[in-house]
Amino acid sequence: MEPTRVPPVEDLRSAPKVLLHDHLDGGLRPATIVDLAAEAGHELPATDPQALGRWFAEAADSGSLVRYLETFEHTVGVMQTPAAITRVARECAEDLAADGVVYAEIRYAPELHVQQGLALDQVVAAVEEGFRQGVELSGGRIVVRQLLTAMRQAAPSLEIAELAIRYRDRGVAGFDIAGPEAGYPPTRFLDAFDYVRQENGHATCHAGEAFGLPSIWEAVQWCGADRLGHGVRIIDDIAVAEDGTSKLGLLASYVRDKRIPLEMCPSSNLQTGAATSIAEHPIGLLADLRFRVTVNTDNRLMSGTSMTNEFALLCEAFGWGLDKVEWLTVNAMKSAFLPYDERYRLIMDVIKPWYAERR
Template sequence: MNTLTRDDVRRAPKVLLHDHLDGGLRPQTIVELAAEIGHELPAADAESLGRWFVESADSGSLVRYLETFDHTVAVMQTAPALTRVARECVEDMVADGVVYAEVRYAPEQHVEEGLSLDEVVAAVQEGFDQGVAASGGRVVVRQLLTAMRHQARSMEIAELAIAWRDRGVAGFDIAGAEDGFPPTRHLDAFEYLQRENSHFTIHAGEAFGLPSIWQAIQWCGADRLGHGVRIVDDITVADDGSVELGRLAAYVRDSRIPLEMCPRSNVQTGAAASIAEHPIGLLTRLRFRVTVNTDNRLMSQTSMTEEMTGLVEAFGYGLEDLRWFTINAMKSAFLPFDERLAIIDDVIKPGYAELISAAG
């Protein structure tokens, strides 16, 4: 088969599980929203601002990477702004060929101008609804509500996720600097969600190693791992190419715990040296439940098309491989089983069959 082009990849159905709303704004939108509230930006025009975000995020430091969010969060403090950002997020995903997406953000970061947590979620949902309606239903979008691991509001956010779970919120997440802020600090929130038969993912194994992953799974009961890239620290590849999995890595693979992998973001934050050297190649070969994600589309100047094209170029993947990643992600979505199955059978499989047939 010929090497896939970027356009081939763009046309393929995609599923996105790890995408931050406040990391995916259009630069022009930031410029316009900042002008409305008098927020000073590091660059005046959209093109320069977009470049600033990428360069700042490219520093190789997760802490510096996270600083870029000061500007996006600053312009997301009113209901109209949140609705606009959410609507544009859906528009951008439809253009990117995404058929199902879970988009996460931390409601507690959007209350500086007086919105209640409930009003924040309602404003985002309004934007998602507008975007989905405008697409003619070509995409299904759900919210994931994130608590910040260095704060103490995780129980409040978990309760918010349950209150909204039949109105657009599919689950819960914790994010922020891993080192020094273990997920076990939020055990009460995770136990509450388990008692409520709810779903949650935990950012783990991005900037910090195996203890973070172990705690997320064995103490907190995470359904999925946000990033999880450091699970490779528990895998030994011998000189002859033979592979030995440690106990934790074997558990993650055997249990089919989904890894929400974000290659470009990991290269930016120093978790991987390059796409070609990213552990996603080894983990895919070992058939972990690998999924491909964007993390922060603005900071990484990326999209699902860019992420998958990068993997095609680095590892020689074809349409069957991209289909595997996509079905992995849909199987791992926080959506009822029958709805997941319908998207796999009615959208993903026919979409890839058509592309494979055309490429044949």
């Protein structure tokens, strides 16, 4: 049998891709940050776009959580007016469309963008206007939806959940929680998750990234999360024998059997220490075991990455071909917080035909 051919980067870039885990405040263009900082009077570590881009990469790669979090002070700091937020959202949609992404759910915490007096509703409206403009400028080649994130260390999780439900017919696909896992377990936010579920809404949950199996168990069994943000520590419930066979624990079996999607972000996991290298990232084993694995970027600016880059790294590390890229992409589209008929249309009319032409 011939070995699988690793796809050229050009094919990966033109391939239709689906992105479920990407932070709006983690994907700004450096030049945009410079422009917006000048308008807002926000002091940056560098005012040349290329130098600023290098600073972000170095801070994110430093191994210091303090330095990593400092990067977000500068992106969030320049996203405090409707015009600035709309510009960032517009450019996000344009950049993703240029990278071949056909469907994206972009998350952000509205509560972080009210430092200059904006109401939460105004933040959501500004993002939606930006996405509308970006989709239009991209010729309608991408569908973009919002995920509203509540920060674990802050108070208004139920308020953000209510906001997500209020705007679900105006571009918001679902609810999320993010921030430090240790000390802030998902069960602290049960009222928010219960509200979303009772309103027939969708929720994902950052879990199993910095913290282990208890975080995943609570997100799934207590909060009823539809997807797991990262979920990389599910690997702790899988024992691999010397002969290569795997035995799944009860939680890992449940997650696989229920087809709970894992929003995996390989490059980001290297920066946060959740994995030591792409070749050793749990995504390889989890894909082999047929978990509902998806590939994502997390923070494109901080990780200096794109969906094309993530797939290129994975294909090189694991010897994957376009068939595996298609499987991962369909996994993601199946897992999107979008009505079934719209998911089905994108799979059958946009994703599968592209791959069929290349067989």
